Amino acid sequence: MKILLAPSETKKSGGELSFNPRNLLFESLTPHRIKLLHAYTNIIQRGDISVLSRMFGIKKETEILKYKKDIIHELTMKSIERYTGVAFDYLDYVHLSTAAQNFIDENVILFSNLFGPIKASDLIPEYKLKQGEPVGDIKPEKFYHEHSAYLVEEYLKDDEILDLRAGFYNKFYKPSRPYTTLKFIKEGKVVSHWAKAYRGIVLHEIAKAQITTLEEFMKINIEKLTIEESIVKGVHTEVIYSIS
Numbered sequence: 001m002k003i004l005l006a007p008s009e010t011k012k013s014g015g016e017l018s019f020n021p022r023n024l025l026f027e028s029l030t031p032h033r034i035k036l037l038h039a040y041t042n043i044i045q046r047g048d049i050s051v052l053s054r055m056f057g058i059k060k061e062t063e064i065l066k067y068k069k070d071i072i073h074e075l076t077m078k079s080i081e082r083y084t085g086v087a088f089d090y091l092d093y094v095h096l097s098t099a100a101q102n103f104i105d106e107n108v109i110l111f112s113n114l115f116g117p118i119k120a121s122d123l124i125p126e127y128k129l130k131q132g133e134p135v136g137d138i139k140p141e142k143f144y145h146e147h148s149a150y151l152v153e154e155y156l157k158d159d160e161i162l163d164l165r166a167g168f169y170n171k172f173y174k175p176s177r178p179y180t181t182l183k184f185i186k187e188g189k190v191v192s193h194w195a196k197a198y199r200g201i202v203l204h205e206i207a208k209a210q211i212t213t214l215e216e217f218m219k220i221n222i223e224k225l226t227i228e229e230s231i232v233k234g235v236h237t238e239v240i241y242s243i244s
Contacts, residue, residue, distance in 0.1 A: 001107065001159060001160045001161070001162060001211065001212055001213055001214060001217070002107055002108075002109060002155075002156055002159040002160070002161055002162070003107055003108045003109070003161075003162045003163075003164060003203065003206070004108075004109050004111070004161065004162070004163045004164060004165050004169075004173075005087070005108050005109065005110050005111075005120075005164050005165060005199075005203070006087070006110070006111060006164070006165040006166045006168075006169050007079075007083050007085075007110050007111065007112050007113065008083040008084060008085025008086070008087065008088055009057065009085060009130065009131065010083070010084045010085050011082050011083055011084055011126050011127070011128075012077070012081060012082055012083075012084050012126070013126055014075065014077065014126075015074065015075030015076045015077045015123075015125060015126070016075055016076070016077065017075060017076050017123055018073075018075065018076065019071070019072060019073070019074060019075070019076045019123065019124070019125045020123075021033045021034060021037065021115070023122070023123065024115060024118050024119075024122045024124075025109070025117055025118050025119045025122055025155075026116075026117065026148060026151045026155075028151070029116060029117075029147060029148050029151065032116075032143070032144075032147040032148075033115060033116060035138075036114065036135060036138055036140065036143060037071075037072060037114070039135045039136045039138055040055075040071075040114065040127075040129070040135050041070055041071070041072065042136070043055060043135065043136060044067075044068055044069070044070070045070075047068065049061055049064060052064050052067075052068065054130070054133060055128075055129060055130065055133050055134075055135065056128040056129070056130060057128075057130030057131075057133065058128070067126075067127070067128040071125045071126070071127045072125075074125035074126060075125065076123035076124055076125050077123065077124075078105070078120065078121050078122070078123060079110050079112070079118050079119070079120055079121075079122050079123075079124050080093050080104055080105070080108065080110070080120035080121070081093060081094065082124055082126065083110070085196065086193075086194075086196040086197050086200065087164075087196040087197065087199050087200035087203075088200060089197075089200065090196075090197045090198075090199075090200030090201050090204065091104075091200040091201075091203050091204050091207075092200075092204060096204070096207055096208065097208070099210065100207040100208050100210070101207070103206075103207045103210055104120050104203070104207050105119065105120050105121035106119075106120075106121070107120075108120035108203070109152070109155075111144075111165060111169045111172045111173065112124070113129045113130075113131055113133075113140045113141070114127050114129050114135075114140065116140075116144040116147075116148050116172070117144070117148050117151070117152050117172070117173065131168060132168065140172075141168070141169075141171035141172050142171070144172050144173075145171060145172055145173065148172070148173070149172070149173045149174075152173045153173070153175070153176060153177075156175070156177075157177075160178070160180075160213060160214045161175050161177070161178070161179035161180065162179070162180050162181075162182075162206075162214065162217065163175065163179050163180065163181045164181075164182065164199045164202070164203060166196075175235065176235065177235055178235045178236075178237070179235060179236060179237070180214055180217075180236075180237045180238070180239060181236065181237075181238050181239070182195075182198075182199065182202065182238070182239050182240075182241060183195075183238055183239070183240045183241070184198045184225075184240075184241050184242075184243055185228070185240060185241065185242050185243065186242070186243040191243065198225065198241070198243070201222065201225070202222060202225070205220055205222050206220070218230075218239070224243055224244050225241045225242070225243060225244075226241065226242050226244065227239060227240070227241055228240045228241065228242050
């Protein structure tokens with residue numbers, strides 16, 4: 001089973017190793033990644049604060065200047081540790097056992113707005129790019145759909161798929177074969193923002209239990225979450241959890 005996960009806007013600073021885009025998932029995607037990275041770097045070097053504000057999704061100039069750097073020469077860490085949003089806080093990767101971390105490293109694919117599809121273990125530098133914002137005349141979601149969706153489809157051809165991403169990331173890649181998503185209901189209402197937290201909790205439990213099939217996944221007990229029903233529409237199965 002492979003698990004698809006969205007990135008976060010917020011990221012941890014620092015790192016240890018130098019960056020090499022050729023070491024990311026799908027080496028054949030390297031020329032396209034480099035093209036987007038060059039476009040991103042050129043915009044940063046031009047230094048137009050209003051343009052950078054839109055691209056970064058930041059208003060304060062002092063904050064913008066923190067990201068006005070050549071990320072190609074920045075140090076890296078695992079992508080699963082780089083991202084620090086709500087889902088990643090609740091995944092709590094650093095406190096998982098080594099076996100559970102290895103499970104995440106091998107079975108989670110993230111969809112970076114700058115680097116495209118990457119493994120949880122892939123080493124990336126800190127960067128800033130607001131979801132949905134173009135890089136010059138390149139729209140990352142359209143760009144990576146064109147150049148990598150077929151690679152992801154081939155990569156996943158022998159695996160069951162659990163898709164924990166926000167809907168926006170279907171623009172990068174939407175499975176054409178059976179896949180499962182999750183919906184969380186509390187007091188009769190669909191949870192939206194805090195769904196990220198519950199996705200992180202679910203992934204934490206999957207990693208701890210070393211779940212390898214959707215059948216196993218449907219049987220695990222997760223505190224405060226109860227499966228109410230599964231709705232199948234074509235290749236898409238939606239598992240609906242109620243939150244106690």
